[in-house]
Amino acid sequence: MAENKFPCGFSGNSRETVCIDTNRVLDSCRDRDCFERVRVYLSCYGNEVLEHTGMIRTKSAKIVWTNINIDPIQFNNGFYALTIRFYVKLCFEACVGGGHSQELEGIAVLEKRVVLFGGENNVSIFKSQACDSFCALPQPISCEHNAPTAYVEVVSPVVLDTKIVEKVADCNCKCCCCCQENDLPETVLSCMNEPLDFDDDDGGGRRYLTVSLGIFSIVRLVRPTQLLVQATEYCIPEKECTPVEENDPCRVFRSMPFPVNEFCAANAPLHQATDAHGSRCGCGS
DSSP: OTTEEEETTOOSOOEEEEEEEEEEEEEEEEEEEEEEEEEEEEBHHHHHHHHTOSEEEEEEEEEEEEEEEEEEOTTSTTEEEEEEEEEEEEEEEEEEETTEEEEEEEEEEEEEEEEEEOOOOOOOOEEOOTTOOTTOOOEEOOOGGGOOEEEEEEOOOEEEEEEEEEOOSSOOOBOTTOOSGGGSOHHHHHTSSSOBOOOOOOOTTOEEEEEEEEEEEEEEEEEEEEEEEEEEOOEEESSOOOOOOTTOHHHHHHTSOOOGGGGSOOOOOOOOOBOTTSOBTTOOO
16 A cells, blocks of 8 residues: 555564465365256245235345355365255245235245365364463364365355246255255244245145246365465554545535446447357467
């Protein structure tokens, strides 16, 4: 930063080699998953609305919870199988006749599996806490099998399709075998305005709702490590903090740069033509 002009200590040569404790990424992957015909569980009110509508659309989809399970793969030392389960909260709008609409919420459960290299480590790691007393026991931060730590980065799901399906004996929907209230985390249930209805024993011609979702994700495995890096002493910034004048909000607004990029449409990607041999025109062999 250009404003950092006062290094601590004011020494002439402030660069040195230091050791830092951080996480090292051992393996990672990116993926685009398409989950088709996933069963959506609604509340009793939502199921009643579903019985009296012929048109429904998905307004929003948001991942509210994720469960990640790591298991070592036998006879493949250092490799781990990751089972990732996404709990997606969906908001729907249904037409109920007379130009009226009703909103309803539901939960869909998605599951994916990947295999990544996480290395091996036979040490046990313990970490002290700031509030530990003399007789307190240190809290271990290593888990069973000394597995690495998994991180999953994911964007909001892309809604590809929403369908109302008549309930039949052989259900073709996909629910990841998480179809009971006790199987859902408390955090997922608490984000719903009404309790979900898991009772499928009513028979008759009831309907159920399915969605198809697309998810972009990045998964990585990390382990603690120590690295030597070139570091510079912390510098005190020269720039002073400027308070906001609450009595003149328009002055603050006028000082903001105009968001030109927000008004510019993105350019469409250019598709190059290919010849009969499959090579792109204008490209060298």
